Structures are given as C-alpha cells and as structure tokens.
Amino acid sequence: MSPAPLTRADALAAWHSFLPHVVEYAARRNHVVEGHPNVSRLSAALRYRLISEDEVITETLAAHPFSKVEKWLQEVCWRRYWKGWLEMRPDVWTSWRRRVSELRRTLPPDILRKAEAVAAGQSGVACMDAFAHELIDTGYLHNHARMWWASFWIHAEKLPWELGADFFFRHLLDADPASNTLSWRWVAGLQTPGKTYLVRLSNLEKYASAISLKASAGSNRIADGAVTPHPQKEWADTTRGALPHYESAYSPISERYGIWLHPDDLLPEVSPLAKLMPKAVAAFSNQSVYQNHYHLSDHRIKSLRKVLADGVTRAAVHYSCSSEMIESANTALSLGDWAQRHQLEEVVAMAPTVGPVHDLLPQLRQHLNSLGIQLTLIRRESGTQAFALAKAGFFPFWEKMSRQLRTAADAQTQFFFS
Ligand SMILES: Cc1cc2nc3c(=O)[nH]c(=O)nc-3n(C[C@H](O)[C@H](O)[C@H](O)COP(=O)(O)OP(=O)(O)OC[C@H]3O[C@@H](n4cnc5c(N)ncnc54)[C@H](O)[C@@H]3O)c2cc1C
Structure with a gap:
C-alpha cells in the first residue's frame, strides 16, 4: 500500500492520478481491498489542508459532468458537513x-x-x-x-x-x-x-x-443478527448555537504582522492570506501535549511534524521571509516569544475549527493581549458558506450544497475557489 500523501506535492500528485477515476468511485468505494485502490487516500492531506476541498471540487467539476461524480463530491463534502455541525455544537x-x-x-x-x-x-x-x-x-x-x-x-x-x-x-x-x-x-x-x-x-x-x-x-x-444495539448515554449538550463569525478578508493594522500556521490549515498560499507580506511565519509542534495529553501514537506525531514542516517550507518560498517550525512545551508562550522576537504587532492565522488548536485560543489570545499583540483569525468564504448549511442532517445540507456546486459548474466559474 502506498503511504497517504503528507506533503502538498505528494497530495497533488496523488489527487491528479485519482482524478480520472472519480467517475468509477461510486461503484467501487465500498469495496475494501488490499492497498485501497478504490479510494483516494487523500484524507490526511485534506484534513491538514495540504490540498483544499475547494481545489478538489473545482478540478473535479472541470474534468467531469456533475451527474457522473455526485457521489465523490458528496463524500468530499461530508468533512465540511461534520465540521460545520460541530462548529455550532462545540460541547460535543x-x-x-x-x-x-x-x-x-x-x-x-x-x-x-x-x-x-x-x-x-x-x-x-x-x-x-x-x-x-x-x-x-x-x-x-x-x-x-x-x-x-x-x-x-x-x-x-x-x-x-x-x-x-x-x-x-x-x-x-x-x-x-x-x-x-x-x-x-x-x-x-x-x-x-x-x-x-x-x-x-x-x-x-x-x-x-x-x-x-x-x-x-x-x-x-x-454473524448476521448476532450484534444488537447497545445503547449509549448522551453526555453532551447538542443544542445548536450560532456559527462563529470570522472575516474572510484581512487588512493588516500595521506592517509588523506575522502568520501563525497550524494543523487545521497549512495552505496559506491558496487562501485569503496569499497576497500578504508577513515579517515572519511560524508553526509550533508540542511533543508533550501530543504525548501526555492526547497520547498520540509515534506514527501520528511524526506525521504531524511532517505536515507542519511542509507548510513551513512552502511558506518560506511563497512569502520570502523567515519561516520556522518551533518545538515547544507551551504553544502560547512560544508564540508570544516568536512574535516579540520579530517585533510583531499582530499575528494572523486561518481560524481553527473546533478541536485541539481551537482549544488553545483563549490562552493564546490572553497571552498575546498581555504583550500588546493582536490575534486575527480569518476563514475562507467557502468554508463559512458550507458550515452555515450544516444546521441539521446531511441530506438537507447536501441538497443546498449540491445546488451551489451545480450552479458553479454550469457557470464554469471559480466560485468555490475563494
Ligand atoms: C468511525 C469513523 C471514524 C472516522 N474518523 C475519521 C477521521 O478521524 N478523519 C477523517 O478524515 N475521516 C474520518 N472518517 C471518515 C472516512 O472514513 C475517511 O475520511 C475516509 O475513509 C478517508 O479515506 P480516503 O481519503 O481514502 O476517502 P475517499 O473515499 O477517497 O474520500 C475522499 C475524501 O472525502 C472525505 N470523506 C469520505 N468519506 C467521509 C466520511 N464518511 N466522513 C467525512 N469525510 C469523508 C475525506 O476527506 C476523504 O479523503 C471516519 C469514519 C468513521 C466511520
């Protein structure tokens, strides 16, 4: 089995070799065979956004008629649906x-x-x-x-x-x-x-x-019929709240700003941050949190480091500025140190979705505030639009989402590539 791609270059290569086969995906996807040739293996690359759903959707629709690839697009959009659902119910x-x-x-x-x-x-x-x-x-x-x-x-x-x-x-x-x-x-x-x-x-x-x-x-x-439902208790508050608001465009407050890269979005060069001229870029890896808080496997920790390193390397080329991956036992403190070292007045990042990075925000914001540094979070318009549709079940979500995708395909626009 070829390994899941964990750099943008490998993800794009894997995607482009899978693209001609997405028309066969609906018929083949459920069959579990050695080496997993029936599925794309893009999940880690999409999860860390080495490649974006926008890119996959746009290129799929440019290459194939919607009716031949609906199942594929639907699966790609499940991730957005789940994310949007959780954004509105973080207690889960x-x-x-x-x-x-x-x-x-x-x-x-x-x-x-x-x-x-x-x-x-x-x-x-x-x-x-x-x-x-x-x-x-x-x-x-x-x-x-x-x-x-x-x-x-x-x-x-x-x-x-x-x-x-x-x-x-x-x-x-x-x-x-x-x-x-x-x-x-x-x-x-x-x-x-x-x-x-x-x-x-x-x-x-x-x-x-x-x-x-x-x-x-x-x-x-x-055996069929041997496994019967084992009811589980609901502990979470699943009441739907408002979708958090983030701007989709960024205007720096001064020239002294830097970009914080994190594992929820490692694609600054294809984002609303693409045209910026930051003084510095950094990503933070926290071995002690990975090991002692989340108990992640070594394999998983290595893969996290690899995707972060790939993001940092691409950012160095794209922005032509200092771009580093910092190993740290306290991300908030290290991010503050990094921002001070580069005399930043503002740190900007793509907004994390509910999960470990998002959990860091209160401490991070408080620490940066205490140093007089502003934290600004930006979200792609396509993400905000899709998340807003995840109010209830997947099928109402898909009905609206697929209508938007069809319209975009008909108009042959880059509507979703924002
Ligand atoms: C119990 C359980 C746990 C799961 N945990 C995760 C997880 O931690 N991370 C994760 O990315 N996916 C998770 N999934 C969803 C799904 O199994 C994987 O996304 C998929 O198997 C990844 O393989 P692939 O990239 O080859 O998928 P493909 O079949 O090639 O699908 C293409 C892309 O569509 C998206 N996708 C496909 N199916 C789903 C789905 N059911 N839900 C959400 N997105 C989907 C993924 O981004 C995937 O890369 C879970 C599913 C189950 C049933």
Missing part, C-alpha cells in the same frame, strides 16, 4: 474529551483491560483484529472498515464509544475532531437518535471478501 467535542479522561479514571480495571485488548487486536474476532493491526501499523483504515470496527467495539464488545473514538484519534493519520467524533456518535446511535450502525458478517463477505475469508476465526460473533 469538549464533552467527548472530558468523558475520555473520566472513563480512564473510573472504569473498572477489567473493562479497561478488555478495551486495551480489543484495541491491540486481541478480541479473538480475526477480521476485526486485522483491522486494529492495520490501523496501528499504517495509521489508516478504509471507511467501511472504520464503520465495522466502531460497531464491533460499541455493540458487540459493549465498550464505551468514547474510548473507541480515542483509539482512532490516537492512531489515524487523518484524525479529525469532527469526522472522527461525529462518525463514532453516528455508529453509536447518538448522532441520528434511534439509528445505530450494526456490523454484519454478510456485509463483510460482500465488501471485504478477501480479508474476511483470510481471517474467519471468531466470525460467529458478528
């Missing part, structure tokens, strides 16, 4: 993180041991164990395998969804606060109340036959 993220630490402290030791064994690929159900090993070894699982495995964890092993989602979050190279948390909630039956996703052996035999036949031990535990 906060409460998940809180529950993960509570459960680790309070669950009986035998349940914690069982959770560790299932996550280590020792459940005794060979095909599920193969998926756990694949995730640990490669940092990737096919979407269908993610659904089966999450369902197995929740409804067959009767383990709390929060800890399963945490296992994914620690290992997936594309780990995305919105897609991961909300997909797990969907499998658990919390996202669409009353609807759970139940794993069935016949479904694996149909879509992953080579894998499930190779690994049949214990498969009676997932």
Whole structure:
C-alpha cells in the first residue's frame, strides 16, 4: 500500500492520478481491498489542508459532468458537513474529551483491560483484529472498515464509544475532531437518535471478501443478527448555537504582522492570506501535549511534524521571509516569544475549527493581549458558506450544497475557489 500523501506535492500528485477515476468511485468505494485502490487516500492531506476541498471540487467539476461524480463530491463534502455541525455544537467535542479522561479514571480495571485488548487486536474476532493491526501499523483504515470496527467495539464488545473514538484519534493519520467524533456518535446511535450502525458478517463477505475469508476465526460473533444495539448515554449538550463569525478578508493594522500556521490549515498560499507580506511565519509542534495529553501514537506525531514542516517550507518560498517550525512545551508562550522576537504587532492565522488548536485560543489570545499583540483569525468564504448549511442532517445540507456546486459548474466559474 502506498503511504497517504503528507506533503502538498505528494497530495497533488496523488489527487491528479485519482482524478480520472472519480467517475468509477461510486461503484467501487465500498469495496475494501488490499492497498485501497478504490479510494483516494487523500484524507490526511485534506484534513491538514495540504490540498483544499475547494481545489478538489473545482478540478473535479472541470474534468467531469456533475451527474457522473455526485457521489465523490458528496463524500468530499461530508468533512465540511461534520465540521460545520460541530462548529455550532462545540460541547460535543469538549464533552467527548472530558468523558475520555473520566472513563480512564473510573472504569473498572477489567473493562479497561478488555478495551486495551480489543484495541491491540486481541478480541479473538480475526477480521476485526486485522483491522486494529492495520490501523496501528499504517495509521489508516478504509471507511467501511472504520464503520465495522466502531460497531464491533460499541455493540458487540459493549465498550464505551468514547474510548473507541480515542483509539482512532490516537492512531489515524487523518484524525479529525469532527469526522472522527461525529462518525463514532453516528455508529453509536447518538448522532441520528434511534439509528445505530450494526456490523454484519454478510456485509463483510460482500465488501471485504478477501480479508474476511483470510481471517474467519471468531466470525460467529458478528454473524448476521448476532450484534444488537447497545445503547449509549448522551453526555453532551447538542443544542445548536450560532456559527462563529470570522472575516474572510484581512487588512493588516500595521506592517509588523506575522502568520501563525497550524494543523487545521497549512495552505496559506491558496487562501485569503496569499497576497500578504508577513515579517515572519511560524508553526509550533508540542511533543508533550501530543504525548501526555492526547497520547498520540509515534506514527501520528511524526506525521504531524511532517505536515507542519511542509507548510513551513512552502511558506518560506511563497512569502520570502523567515519561516520556522518551533518545538515547544507551551504553544502560547512560544508564540508570544516568536512574535516579540520579530517585533510583531499582530499575528494572523486561518481560524481553527473546533478541536485541539481551537482549544488553545483563549490562552493564546490572553497571552498575546498581555504583550500588546493582536490575534486575527480569518476563514475562507467557502468554508463559512458550507458550515452555515450544516444546521441539521446531511441530506438537507447536501441538497443546498449540491445546488451551489451545480450552479458553479454550469457557470464554469471559480466560485468555490475563494
Ligand atoms: C468511525 C469513523 C471514524 C472516522 N474518523 C475519521 C477521521 O478521524 N478523519 C477523517 O478524515 N475521516 C474520518 N472518517 C471518515 C472516512 O472514513 C475517511 O475520511 C475516509 O475513509 C478517508 O479515506 P480516503 O481519503 O481514502 O476517502 P475517499 O473515499 O477517497 O474520500 C475522499 C475524501 O472525502 C472525505 N470523506 C469520505 N468519506 C467521509 C466520511 N464518511 N466522513 C467525512 N469525510 C469523508 C475525506 O476527506 C476523504 O479523503 C471516519 C469514519 C468513521 C466511520
């Protein structure tokens, strides 16, 4: 299996070789085969925005008629939908993180041991164990395998969804606060109340036959009808709030500003920040938070460093200014030091979405304020427009989103490339 692209150059190459095949995507995407040739493997690159959904959508519509690629576009837009949904219900993220630490402290030791064994690929159900090993070894699982495995964890092993989602979050190279948390909630039956996703052996035999036949031990535990819903309690406040407001254009308050790059958006050169002339650019990597707070796998930490380094390198070329990746145990303090070192009066960044970077903002803003430095956050117009549609379920979202995409395709404009 070729590794998931983790630089912009590799992401563009992978995307351009997949682009001619997006017309076959709808028919092939659900089949889980070795090497994953039926899917794009672009998720980590899209998640860190080494390549943007705008680029993928625009180039898809330039190359193919909408009717032939609707399923592909729909999947690409699921990420935006989940992000928009979470932006308006941030407590779902906060409460998940809180529950993960509570459960680790309070669950009986035998349940914690069982959770560790299932996550280590020792459940005794060979095909599920193969998926756990694949995730640990490669940092990737096919979407269908993610659904089966999450369902197995929740409804067959009767383990709390929060800890399963945490296992994914620690290992997936594309780990995305919105897609991961909300997909797990969907499998658990919390996202669409009353609807759970139940794993069935016949479904694996149909879509992953080579894998499930190779690994049949214990498969009676997932025989059709054997897995029944295991209800999960709702802990989060899912009341919809307002979408946070961000400007989509930036006017510096003085010449002394710098750009902060972070893992939610590593594409400043194709963004409203593209034409700026910053004094400096920096990204921050925080090993102690990765390890001690989020317990990320080594593979995941390396991939985070790699995408940050790629962003910093491209920024150096694009802006012709100092562009560095700073290893730090306290991002707020280090960002303040960096801004002072370059005598910045303002730091500008693409607005992070709900998740770890967003969680840093209050401390960061307070620290920069105390130094007399302003923090300004900007969001692409296309993101704001798409997020605003994620008020309820995916299908009303898609109805409106697809209408906009069709109009853009008909007009052959670069409407979504803002
Ligand atoms: C339990 C569970 C956990 C998940 N956790 C994550 C996660 O942490 N990060 C993540 O990026 N995706 C997550 N997904 C969604 C999906 O599985 C992955 O995006 C997809 O498998 C990535 O592989 P790909 O790039 O080859 O996808 P492709 O099939 O090639 O799809 C193209 C792109 O569309 C988007 N996409 C496709 N399917 C989905 C989906 N169901 N939800 C959201 N976006 C989608 C992704 O950006 C993906 O790269 C999760 C799904 C489940 C069921």
